[in-house]
Amino acid sequence: MGTDTIKKYEKEFLLGLYERMFLIREFEEQVKFLFLEGVMPGTIHQCQGQEATAVGVCTALNNDDFITSTHRPHGHALAKGVSPESMLIELFGGVTGCCKGKGGSMHIGDVDKGMLPAIAIVGGGIPLATGMGLAFKMKKTPQVVATFFGDGATSEGAFHEGINMAAIWDLPVVFVCENNFYGASTHVNKVTRLKCIADRAAGYGIRGETVDGNDVLAVYEAAQTAVQECRDGKGPVLLELETYRITGHSRRDACQYQPKEERERWKNNEPIGAFGRVLVTRDDVDEGDLEAIRSQVEQTVVSAIKVGRSAPEPTVADLLTDVYA
Amino acid sequence: MSERQLTMAMAINEAIGNEMRRNKELILLGQDIGPYGGTFGVYRGLYDEFGEDRVKDGPLCEAATTGFGVGLALAGMPTIVEIEFIDFMTLASDALCNQAAKMRYFFGGQVQIPLVVRTPIVNRLGLGAQHSQSLEAWLMHVPGLRVMVPSNATDAKGLMLSAIRDGNPCVFIEHVRLYGQKAPVPEADVPIELGKLRVAREGKDISLITYSGMVKPCLDAAEALAAEGVDCEVLDLRTLAPLDREGIWSSVRKTGRAVIAHEAVKTAGVGAEIGQTIMEGAFDYLQAPVVRVASRDLPIPTGTLQNLVFPDTADVVQAVKEVMQ
Numbered sequence: 001m002g003t004d005t006i007k008k009y010e011k012e013f014l015l016g017l018y019e020r021m022f023l024i025r026e027f028e029e030q031v032k033f034l035f036l037e038g039v040m041p042g043t044i045h046q047c048q049g050q051e052a053t054a055v056g057v058c059t060a061l062n063n064d065d066f067i068t069s070t071h072r073p074h075g076h077a078l079a080k081g082v083s084p085e086s087m088l089i090e091l092f093g094g095v096t097g098c099c100k101g102k103g104g105s106m107h108i109g110d111v112d113k114g115m116l117p118a119i120a121i122v123g124g125g126i127p128l129a130t131g132m133g134l135a136f137k138m139k140k141t142p143q144v145v146a147t148f149f150g151d152g153a154t155s156e157g158a159f160h161e162g163i164n165m166a167a168i169w170d171l172p173v174v175f176v177c178e179n180n181f182y183g184a185s186t187h188v189n190k191v192t193r194l195k196c197i198a199d200r201a202a203g204y205g206i207r208g209e210t211v212d213g214n215d216v217l218a219v220y221e222a223a224q225t226a227v228q229e230c231r232d233g234k235g236p237v238l239l240e241l242e243t244y245r246i247t248g249h250s251r252r253d254a255c256q257y258q259p260k261e262e263r264e265r266w267k268n269n270e271p272i273g274a275f276g277r278v279l280v281t282r283d284d285v286d287e288g289d290l291e292a293i294r295s296q297v298e299q300t301v302v303s304a305i306k307v308g309r310s311a312p313e314p315t316v317a318d319l320l321t322d323v324y325a
Numbered sequence: 326m327s328e329r330q331l332t333m334a335m336a337i338n339e340a341i342g343n344e345m346r347r348n349k350e351l352i353l354l355g356q357d358i359g360p361y362g363g364t365f366g367v368y369r370g371l372y373d374e375f376g377e378d379r380v381k382d383g384p385l386c387e388a389a390t391t392g393f394g395v396g397l398a399l400a401g402m403p404t405i406v407e408i409e410f411i412d413f414m415t416l417a418s419d420a421l422c423n424q425a426a427k428m429r430y431f432f433g434g435q436v437q438i439p440l441v442v443r444t445p446i447v448n449r450l451g452l453g454a455q456h457s458q459s460l461e462a463w464l465m466h467v468p469g470l471r472v473m474v475p476s477n478a479t480d481a482k483g484l485m486l487s488a489i490r491d492g493n494p495c496v497f498i499e500h501v502r503l504y505g506q507k508a509p510v511p512e513a514d515v516p517i518e519l520g521k522l523r524v525a526r527e528g529k530d531i532s533l534i535t536y537s538g539m540v541k542p543c544l545d546a547a548e549a550l551a552a553e554g555v556d557c558e559v560l561d562l563r564t565l566a567p568l569d570r571e572g573i574w575s576s577v578r579k580t581g582r583a584v585i586a587h588e589a590v591k592t593a594g595v596g597a598e599i600g601q602t603i604m605e606g607a608f609d610y611l612q613a614p615v616v617r618v619a620s621r622d623l624p625i626p627t628g629t630l631q632n633l634v635f636p637d638t639a640d641v642v643q644a645v646k647e648v649m650q
C-alpha cells in the first residue's frame with residue numbers, strides 16, 4: 001500500500017474504508033467479551049485481522065450484488081451493509097435479529113443487503129454462488145456473486161465442482177479465498193503442494209491472482225477488476241487474499257499451533273493499523289480524523305449491543321414459522 | 326478397591342490406542358487429529374505416540390476422506406475415520422452408504438471392510454441448524470452398516486473394540502455431552518457383543534427404550550417416577566444396527582408398556598422402528614399404546630428456542646404418566 005495509491009482516492013472514500021474495517025474490529029472485540037461473559041449462546045468464529053478482505057471485496061460490489069459467507073461471517077456481513085443491531089440481536093437470539101433469532105452466529109446474513117445468510121458447512125457456499133451466478137446470467141441482470149471461503153475449504157470437493165461449473169459457463173462469480181494459512185489447526189502447507197492457492201485457477205482455465213489481503217486498497221482494486229470482468233461476461237475469477245486471523249479459530253481455541261513469532265509479525269501488520277499509518281501520510285488526514293471515526297464507531301457498537309441485549313426473545317409461536325413456504 | 330473411572334473421551338482413546346498397539350496396520354484419518362488431538366480432543370496423545378504415518382491429519386474433504394478409508398480397508402488396512410460433527414455425515418455418505426455398506430454383498434463376499442467412522446452428535450449448544458443434528462436413523466436405514474450409540478464410558482470402550490474388530494463398516498456415534506462423563510472402565514480390553522442392549526435399570530411397570538444422550542434423562546425420569554410408585558425399566562440400546570429386538574421384546578412382554586426416547590426428530594426416527602418392532606413381537610402384551618419422546622420435526626434453531634425443540638427429563642416423565650393412565 002503505497003503513499004501514491006492513497007492519493008488516487010477521495011478522502012471520504014478512504015475514511016469510509018477505515019470506518020468499515022474498524023466497525024468490524026470493534027464489533028468482534030465487543031462480541032468476544034460478551035461471549036466470555038457468557039451472555040451469548042453458542043460459539044463464535046471471529047475475523048480480527050481479516051477486516052481488509054471483507055471490506056475490500058464488498059466495497060467493490062453494488063448493493064444488489066451478492067455474497068455468500070462461511071462459519072466466520074461477521075466481517076462479511078458488516079462489510080456488505082448488514083446492520084450491527086440486527087446482527088447483535090441475532091447473536092443474542094432475539095426475534096428481531098436478521099434471521100429471527102434462529103440462525104445465530106454461523107448463519108448471519110440479510111438477503112436485502114445482498115448477503116445470503118452464511119453457510120457453516122465448509123465449502124458449502126461455493127456451489128450455491130455458482131448457481132446464483134447462473135441465475136443472474138440467465139436473467140440477464142448485471143449482478144455478480146462474490147463467494148467467500150477459507151484456505152481449508154479449497155480441499156473440499158465443493159470448491160472444485162463449484163469453480164469448474166462456473167468456469168465452463170462463464171459465470172459472474174468471484175471466488176474469494178481468504179487464505180489465513182490455517183483451517184482450524186491445520187496449516188495450508190499440509191493440505192496442498194501449491195505455493196499459492198491462486199495457481200489453482202489455471203486448472204479451471206480461469207484467471208487467478210494472489211493479493212495482499214491485509215492491504216485494503218489492494219484487495220479493493222483486485223476485486224473491482226474481477227467484478228468488472230464478471231460483469232463483462234469474462235468471469236469467473238479466483239482471488240486469493242493472504243491474511244491472518246489474530247484471534248482463535250473459535251471461542252475456545254488458544255491458537256497453540258500458530259508460532260508466536262509468526263503471530264506477532266502478522267499482528268504488527270494487521271490491516272487497520274497499517275491502513276491508518278498510510279492514511280495519515282495524506283495532507284488532509286490526521287490522527288484526529290481517525291480517532292473521531294473510532295470513537296463514533298465505538299458508540300455505534302455500544303448502542304447496538306444495548307438494542308441486542310433488550311431485544312424480545314422468540315416465543316413458541318415463532319418456533320414453527322418458516323419451516324415450509 | 327475402587328474401580329478405575331474414565332471419561333467417555335478417554336475410554337474411546339484407550340480402546341483405539343490399545344488396538345493400534347496390537348494391530349500395527351490400524352490407522353486414523355481425519356481433520357485436526359494430529360497435534361490438536363481432534364476437534365473434541367478424543368485423540369489426545371495418539372499423534373505423539375504413533376506419529377503422522379498412523380495418525381493421518383488430512384485436508385478438509387469428508388467425502389474423499391471416507392472414500393480413502395474405504396480404500397484403505399479394502400486393501401487390508403483397518404481404518405478409523407473421524408467426521409467432526411455428525412451433521413457432516415451427509416458429505417461422507419456416498420462412500421459409506423453407496424459403497425462401503427453394499428460392497429461385500431455386491432462383490433459376492435470377495436472383500437473385507439474393516440472401517441470405523443467416528444462422529445459426534447453435538448447438540449444443545451446453540452450452534453444452529455447445521456451443527457446440532459442427530460442423524461442416526463439415516464444410517465440405521467442402510468443395510469450393511471453397523472451403528473453404535475454408546476451412552477457411557479464403559480460401553481464406549483467395549484463397543485469401540487468390537488467396532489474395530491468387526492470387519493464391517495461401522496458408524497460409531499459419540500455424543501459431545503457425554504465426552505466428559507466418567508464411568509468405571511476395565512483396564513482389560515473386553516469387547517462388547519454388538520446387538521445386545523443393556524438394561525440400565527430394572528423395573529416392572531414400563532420400558533423406557535433409549536440410547537446415547539437420552540439414557541441419562543430417562544434414568545433421571547425413572548428416579549423421579551419411582552418416588553410416585555412407577556417402576557421403570559430403562560433399556561440402553563447401545564447399537565442400533567444390529568438392533569436387539571429380542572431384548573426389547575423380552576422387556577416389553579414383562580412390563581406391557583413402552584416409551585421410546587431420543588434426541589433426533591420424531592418423524593421416521595429410530596423410535597418409529599422400535600415402536601413397530603414392539604408391534605411385531607410384543608403386541609399381545611401391550612396394555613397401552615407406545616409413546617415416543619423426541620425432538621420436534623424442525624431444523625434446530627439457536628438461542629432459547631432450541632430448548633423448546635429437544636426433549637428432556639420432564640418430557641419423559643410426562644410421557645410415562647400418559648402411558649400409565
Ligand SMILES: Cc1ncc(C[n+]2csc(CCOP(=O)(O)OP(=O)(O)O)c2C)c(N)n1
Pocket residue numbers: 071072120121122123149150151152153154180182183184249356385387409413416
Ligand atoms: C464440511 C465441514 N467440515 C468441517 C467443519 C468444521 N470446521 C469449521 S471451520 C473449519 C476450518 C475451516 O478452515 P478455512 O476454510 O481455512 O476457514 P477459516 O476458518 O480459516 O476462516 C472446520 C474444519 C465444517 N464446518 N464443515
Ligand SMILES: [Mg+2]
Pocket residue numbers: 150151152178179180181182183184
Ligand atoms: Mg483458513
